[in-house]
Amino acid sequence: MTSSTSCHHKKKYQYDVFLSFSGEDTRKTFVDHLYAALDQQGICIFKDDERLEKGKPINDDLLQSIEDSRIYIIVFSKRYASSSWCLNELLKIMECHKRDGHTSFPVFYDVDPSEVRKQSGSVGEAFATHKNKNESEVGKWREALQEAANLSGWDVRKTADGHEAKVIKLIVQQVSLELRPIDNIIDENLIGMEQRMQDLDSCLQIGLDDVRMIGIKGMGGGGKTTLARAIFDKISNNFEGKSFVENVRERASQSGLKKLQKQVLRDVFKDNSITIHGVLEGKNLMKKKLYGKKIIVVLDDVDHKDQLEMLAGDLAWFKPGSRIIITTRDEQVLKAHRVKWICDVNLLSKEEAIFLFSRHAFGKGILAQEYERYSHKFVSYAAGLPLTIKVLGSNLCGKDVSEWRDALERLKTIPLKETLKILELSYENLEDDHKEIFLDVACFLRGWEKYDAIRMLESCGFYAKNGLRVLEQKSLITTLEHSYGPYIQMHDHLVEMGKNIVRREHADEPNRHSRLWVQEEIERVLASDLGTKATRCIKLKITPDIVLEHLGNVKKLRCLIVKYWDDANRVKIDEARQYFPNSLQYLRWRHYPHWCLPKTFEADNLVALEMSHSKIKQLWEGGKVMKKLKFLFLDSTKLRSLDLGLTPNLERLHLECCFDLVKLYVHGGCLKSLVYLNLSGCRSLKSCLFIEQLQSLEVLHIGTLNLREFPDYTLTGHTINSLLELHLSGSDIKKSSRKHL
Incomplete structure (x- = not known):
């Protein structure tokens, strides 16, 4: 005896369906069509294709196959009851049905259910051939026929107006639903999937007769593929065709898109003979054929818009009711393809x-x-x-x-190797400048306010706004809202990955790392004067062991962040021994302990200087022009005066709460680029007449000032036609000064 099976998924049982039928009546007609329809849905079927010689007993292998099947479909026809083989199959089926709760569906093909139940009519005539058999055995067969005929099933002649194709479709739908608790149940190890699937229901809207593309985005290893698979398994029985295309990014790079196009078509149409000779041919073939079926397709781990163009080019490709689910790390890929429904995958609680x-x-x-x-x-x-x-x-x-x-x-x-391997795929696909921004965020900028991070990155020559947007679209960072403004967040493992990338090539030689943030390593490098051109950024704390003059050998240092430390004031930093390399573009040292910057600091490349809450009284002893300086933060310092002629290209100036500030020197024609000025709390400042020279000013804070001189006409808009915000809260400026606003 030989048998044909079609198994596409691992089941709890060896077979999903066991077909019992009379070959003489239905093998080449109804049963053949039913088998093909079930097989097309990926249902695993046992169909006995060659009966043993008449009179031979049913063998143990067949009985075991019945035990190993989840559902039984019994096709009763005119000659079914004439076969002792069929009747013994039926006995075993009903035994399993009653004992183990297996599901059984009777199908009445060209016979009436009452004829099977009562063994009358053509069924009675067929059953009469066993009149010489053992009465006990015949009695068991009668009982099995009666029990099976009383089950809920389909009378082909009276269902769907007798259209066999429609009846078969109904049978397949019912079997698929019956199998769903086994096949499509959420794996007990897939914790939290049920809720995440429910969260996507509003996007999927399975009952609506439209075509939808739904994007699921998130960082690598975050559960996108698992979620998409769980959804696919749960709802795929609602569609006429289905395909789950895994690892699109990797497979497209290795084998090309043609192979993936062929997979979709073969999966949907259950036709392994479909061939494609080129990607454009495949695109046209998909566009032509897919509209004929309501389908569900999952495109997993997409990383380029061309992949979507060739695999799911347009909503018009698909029959109404179809759903296309796309998983990706890169939100921009979805937006470029005009995907309307985009959902984030939530990490586990x-x-x-x-x-x-x-x-x-x-x-x-x-x-x-x-x-x-x-x-x-x-x-x-x-x-x-x-x-x-x-x-x-x-x-x-x-x-x-x-x-x-x-x-x-x-x-x-x-770090955990398996995790880093998955996560690093996102990093490797970045442009070089975006890689640098990613590493800066991983090593220094996580938790910073977004605009502070942008300022730091722009000071170092990066297109920060676009770069951070790219990282967010690729699920490498997130922007979280807070009462004081948005700030940048990055997952712990992405931080770990970024730091590992910086360290791994020279793990035991921190002086050769592009970024330094481990305090002990920084102290050792500086104490031994081992600094090199390799280092671009340093974040350190002031400790008794820090040797700042050796920063001189870190000749390519672009960013220095001195972290505030509670005991910093106890550490005496010799003013003469400070050394900031001329390469510095960004210097952030809050609570700076000296009254001015060191004479050795040329600052030719400095773009941003942030020294809030410091003891600084003036920038330089004598004076020095800083043509590249754009951002100056000296709020809450001891600053007494400031010559802005030394910073002609300044864009943002923060001087709030500089209580000792008496004078700002503004020379004609300087500060043409200044767009932001904050003087709130500068209570010793008596005149703001210089404001009339600030032709590009957009935001002005002058709250809590006791001004004697303030240019009324400046506020009419005749001089500062770019002013967008004026903050006067708590100031003593007379009402007459505001009347023209």
Whole structure:
């Protein structure tokens, strides 16, 4: 005996459906069409194609196949009851139906259900051929026929006006629904998927008769593919055709888009003979053929708009009711393809993460008591990333507590390789300048206010606004809103990846790293005078061991951030021993301890100087022109006077709460570029007549000033025609000065 099977998915049972039928009546007609329709839906079917010789007993293999099937379809026809083989199949089917709860569907083909139930009419005539058989056996057959005929099924002659194709479609739909709790149930290890799927219901709107493309975006390892697969498995039975195309980015680069086009067409039409000779031919063929079926297609891990153009070019390609789901790390790919519905995939909550970790580490969702403390630490390290949680749990499964402890210690210095490999794909696809911005964010700028970060990056020569937007579109950073304004956030593992990229080529030689942020390494490099041209950015704290004069050898340093430290005032920094390399473009040192900048600092390339809350009284001793300086932050300092003729290209000047500021020197023609000026709280400043020279000024803060001289005509708009904001809160300026605003 031979059998044909079609298995596309791993099942709890070996077969989804066992077909019982009389070959003489239906093998080449109804059953053949039913088998093809079930197979087209990816349903795994057992269909006995060659009966043994008449009178031979049913064998053990066939009985086991019945046991190993989830659903039984019994096609009753005129000669079905004449076959002892069929009747013994039916006995076994009804036994499993009653004992194990298997689902059984009777289909009455060219016979009436009552004829099967009562063994009358043509069924009775067929059954009469067993009159010489053992009465006990015949009695069991009668009972099985009666039980099966009483089940809910389909009478082909009385369903869908007798149209067999429509009846078969109804059968396939019902079988698919019946299988869904087995095939499409959310895997118990896919924690949190049910809620995330519900969140996408408003985008999917399966009941609507329109075509929708839905984008799922998020960082690598965040669960996009898992979510898309769960949705696909749950709803694919509602469609006439389906295709899940995994790893589009990787496969397109390796094999080309032609192969992926062929996969979609073959999946949807269940036709492995479809061939494509070129990508444009494939595009035209897809456009022509896909409109004929309501389909669901998942395009997983797309990273370029050309991939979408060739695989899902336009909504008009698809029949109404179709759904195209696209997963990507790059939101811009979706926007470029005019995808209307774009959803972020949410990382796991702490509770979900613990449950998922426990599943992989212990095989259950409950923490083992002796491992609980370490489990929480591993989950904290994973920071909600499903990929990391699964890898950690699987790696720790079966290991004892001491091995868990060692693994945790290792993570403090050696990142998880599997996670970094997935995440770094996003980094590798960046342009070179965007890579530099990413590394600056990872090493220094996470948690900064967005506009502060933009200022730092622009000072160093980057197109910061566009660069940060690209990183956000590629799910490498997020912008979070706060009461004081938006700030930049980056996932812990992306920070870890960025720092690993900086360190890995010269792990034991920090002086050769492009960025330095580890205090002990900075102190060692500077103390040993090992600074090199390789280092571009440094973030340090003032400690007794810091040797600032050796910054002189860091000749390509563009960014220096001196972090405020509570004990910094206890550390005495010799003013004469300070050294800032002339390459510096961005200098941020809040609580700077000296009254002016060191004479050794040429500042020819300085673009931004931020020294808020410092003891500084004047910028230079004597004076020095800084032609490149655009941003000057000296708020809450001891500043007494400032010659703005030394900063002719300044764009933003922050001097709020400089209580000792008496005079600002403005020479004719300077400060043509100044767009922002904040003098709030400068209570010793008595005159603002210089404001009339600021022709580009857009924002002016002069609250809480006690001004004796303020140019009324300036505010009429005749002089400053660019002013957009004027902040006067708490000032003593007379009402007459405001009447023309």
